[in-house]
Amino acid sequence: MKTVRVVAGIIIEDGKVFATQRGYGEFKDGWEFPGGKIEQGETPEEAVVREIMEELDTEVEVKELFDTVEYDYPKFHLSMDCFICKIKKGDLVLKEHEAAKWLTKETLHTVDWLPADYGLVEKLREMLSLQ
Numbered sequence: 001m002k003t004v005r006v007v008a009g010i011i012i013e014d015g016k017v018f019a020t021q022r023g024y025g026e027f028k029d030g031w032e033f034p035g036g037k038i039e040q041g042e043t044p045e046e047a048v049v050r051e052i053m054e055e056l057d058t059e060v061e062v063k064e065l066f067d068t069v070e071y072d073y074p075k076f077h078l079s080m081d082c083f084i085c086k087i088k089k090g091d092l093v094l095k096e097h098e099a100a101k102w103l104t105k106e107t108l109h110t111v112d113w114l115p116a117d118y119g120l121v122e123k124l125r126e127m128l129s130l131q
């Protein structure tokens with residue numbers, strides 16, 4: 001099966017996590033962390049900074065790799081590096097997504113995450129509970 005390499009940015013501010021809802025495509029209406037496919041010649045960190053600038057008009061600083069999700073979708077294998085990010089500059093303008101929410105550890109599970117994200121979201125909830 002083909003492997004698709006993706007990066008996602010987990011933007012955390014004041015204990016809240018920024019989630020976005022996909023506005024188009026196969027996974028339309030699913031909730032995710034902003035990001036996308038790594039392009040040739042890019043590091044994962046560069047890809048996450050580029051994707052968040054493209055999607056949200058916001059510059060982020062990559063803090064640390066939180067987790068790498070490995071998940072089999074019916075048509076491809078997803079390998080997704082998920083980085084904790086902080087906002088450096090910008091107002092998180094929704095250029096591609098249809099909605100966004102700041103979620104707390106209590107509300108993290110109230111949106112319909114993309115199938116690959118459930119384990120990651122649970123790990124994030126545990127991390128926020130320890131803070």
Ligand SMILES: Nc1nc2c([nH]c(=O)n2[C@H]2C[C@H](O)[C@@H](COP(=O)(O)OP(=O)(O)OP(=O)(O)O)O2)c(=O)[nH]1
Nearest residue numbers: 006007008027032033034035036037078114116117
């Ligand atoms: N950004 C993101 N993608 C995710 C998450 N969970 C998950 O399964 N995915 C999947 C959905 C897509 O198959 C893939 C991301 O690819 P994409 O289509 O958004 O990539 P892209 O922005 O480069 O878009 P494109 O140019 O190919 O249209 O990863 C997530 O939390 N964030």
